[in-house]
Amino acid sequence: MADVAGSTPEPIARLIEEFHRLPGIGPKSAQRLAYHILRVPEREALALAEAIGDVKRRIVLCSTCLNITEADPCLLCQDPRRDRTMVCVVEQPLDILAIERAGSYRGAYHVLHGLLNPMDGIGPEDLHLRELVERVRGGEVVEIIMATNPSLEGEATAMYVQRLLGPAGVRVTRLARGLPSGADLEYADDVTLARALEGRQEI
Amino acid sequence: MAERPRVYKTEGIILRRRNLGEADSIFTVLSAHEGKFDAIAKGVRKTRSRMRGHLEPLTRSRLLLARGRSLDVFTQAETVAPYRAIRDDLERSATAIYCAELADRFTIEHAENPGLYELLLAALEALDGGSPPGAVARYFELHLLSLMGYELQLDACAACRGRLEPVETLLSANAGGLVCERCRAKAGAGRLLGVRAMKVLRYARNVDIGAFGEVRLDQALAKELEGAMAEVISHFLEREPRARRFLEIVAALPGRENALAPGIVESEQGP
Numbered sequence: 001m002a003d004v005a006g007s008t009p010e011p012i013a014r015l016i017e018e019f020h021r022l023p024g025i026g027p028k029s030a031q032r033l034a035y036h037i038l039r040v041p042e043r044e045a046l047a048l049a050e051a052i053g054d055v056k057r058r059i060v061l062c063s064t065c066l067n068i069t070e071a072d073p074c075l076l077c078q079d080p081r082r083d084r085t086m087v088c089v090v091e092q093p094l095d096i097l098a099i100e101r102a103g104s105y106r107g108a109y110h111v112l113h114g115l116l117n118p119m120d121g122i123g124p125e126d127l128h129l130r131e132l133v134e135r136v137r138g139g140e141v142v143e144i145i146m147a148t149n150p151s152l153e154g155e156a157t158a159m160y161v162q163r164l165l166g167p168a169g170v171r172v173t174r175l176a177r178g179l180p181s182g183a184d185l186e187y188a189d190d191v192t193l194a195r196a197l198e199g200r201q202e203i
Numbered sequence: 204m205a206e207r208p209r210v211y212k213t214e215g216i217i218l219r220r221r222n223l224g225e226a227d228s229i230f231t232v233l234s235a236h237e238g239k240f241d242a243i244a245k246g247v248r249k250t251r252s253r254m255r256g257h258l259e260p261l262t263r264s265r266l267l268l269a270r271g272r273s274l275d276v277f278t279q280a281e282t283v284a285p286y287r288a289i290r291d292d293l294e295r296s297a298t299a300i301y302c303a304e305l306a307d308r309f310t311i312e313h314a315e316n317p318g319l320y321e322l323l324l325a326a327l328e329a330l331d332g333g334s335p336p337g338a339v340a341r342y343f344e345l346h347l348l349s350l351m352g353y354e355l356q357l358d359a360c361a362a363c364r365g366r367l368e369p370v371e372t373l374l375s376a377n378a379g380g381l382v383c384e385r386c387r388a389k390a391g392a393g394r395l396l397g398v399r400a401m402k403v404l405r406y407a408r409n410v411d412i413g414a415f416g417e418v419r420l421d422q423a424l425a426k427e428l429e430g431a432m433a434e435v436i437s438h439f440l441e442r443e444p445r446a447r448r449f450l451e452i453v454a455a456l457p458g459r460e461n462a463l464a465p466g467i468v469e470s471e472q473g474p
Contacts, residue, residue: 024224024225118300118301118304118445118450119300119303119304119445121445123448123449151220151259152259152260152261152290152300155290156293156300159291159292159296160453163293163456167457180250182250182251183251189255189262189282189285190256190285191256191259191285191287191290194285
């Protein structure tokens with residue numbers, strides 16, 4: 001962004017730089033966003049700044065399930081109607097939203113905040129696994145549902161958790177893997193098709 | 204430069220994936236004739252992507268690619284071998300990931316190397332078919348070094364070309380192989396290998412991976428070979444492969460209910 005530094009006033013250049021750091025924002029988009037902020041009423045721009053500040057100041061991780069929350073424990077962990085003997089383990093907070101949207105799960109969650117990725121050097125100590133082990137040690141948990149992606153990393157993470165917690169006497173299950181609705185059989189990969197066949201159900 | 208066709212077909216093993224933007228990924232592929240290369244799969248992270256499962260790392264796939272300005276773009280992908288038995292077992296996954304990382308790190312882009320492709324293919328087939336993961340990893344390391352021009356001298360002293368006695372002998376990456384007792388002082392760092400370990404390495408060099416998978420190694424011997432080869436690999440790579448730590452973590456886990464074949468290399472009964 002060297003070209004910007006010379007001809008653009010410093011505060012704008014700084015804002016462009018900040019936008020440029022965001023994922024998916026290239027130099028042109030960053031410029032457009034910065035000039036947009038310059039044009040909008042001050043109230044609107046400050047509301048954005050405040051929202052960013054609030055996210056960083058007021059959002060914490062739930063001490064039980066590691067979901068992002070404003071109140072600790074989070075609303076899901078406080079809810080007395082939820083079944084605490086079942087813990088659904090997910091990669092990231094967004095996965096909880098997806099499962100809640102589906103609306104058929106009434107148990108508790110645990111967010112790992114990542115997946116094992118040996119090639120990138122992400123190991124068990126980089127995930128929130130210790131907290132999961134503690135929860136299982138607490139004795140209330142009967143079943144762990146591994147809801148990690150059906151990718152190499154997701155599978156490795158699920159198998160790792162199974163090996164870690166299986167001996168502790170807890171039941172470790174895995175989300176079924178098969179064909180997504182609206183899929184084309186013709187384009188399905190061998191692993192997905194084989195698993196869909198294995199998991200077939202009577203109509 | 205001769206005009207290249209706009210699309211081309213190849214077959215390869217997916218080594219790794221990096222996500223790009225909202226729904227795209229960049230995959231690193233090792234192929235027989237194009238060598239190692241990166242290419243983009245557009246929209247592959249969407250549920251309804253037709254290429255998704257066919258581009259999973261550690262899958263052997265037939266690929267159709269379109270030449271792009273900087274990176275080529277996948278237009279079709281079809282699985283040749285999904286290696287399910289590897290995916291369903293933690294030790295096998297970890298070993299396959301380790302081999303894929305070595306294949307990635309030891310190569311540069313677009314350098315044709317059919318031998319390496321065949322070697323990685325053989326390693327994945329062996330892991331999928333039930334060969335002990337430790338044996339596959341050692342075999343892969345040894346033959347990878349040969350293919351990359353770092354063949355270890357195992358028959359005579361790597362320093363003086365003199366005869367090797369059937370006694371404990373130094374394996375020195377710096378010297379390029381086994382070093383006799385007289386040359387040991389000037390050979391630099393390395394590990395002392397017992398006579399059995401030396402024999403296993405020579406055997407690994409001379410047979411195919413399937414036959415090597417039949418060799419019964421007790422735990423002590425397997426550890427000895429693992430440590431010695433790890434040092435050699437790190438020397439030539441000038442760094443520690445990242446997946447090695449994961450192999451160690453997996454090896455330290457309790458129980459192996461998922462193991463396909465009774466581990467020979469990692470036999471829990473020990474020698």
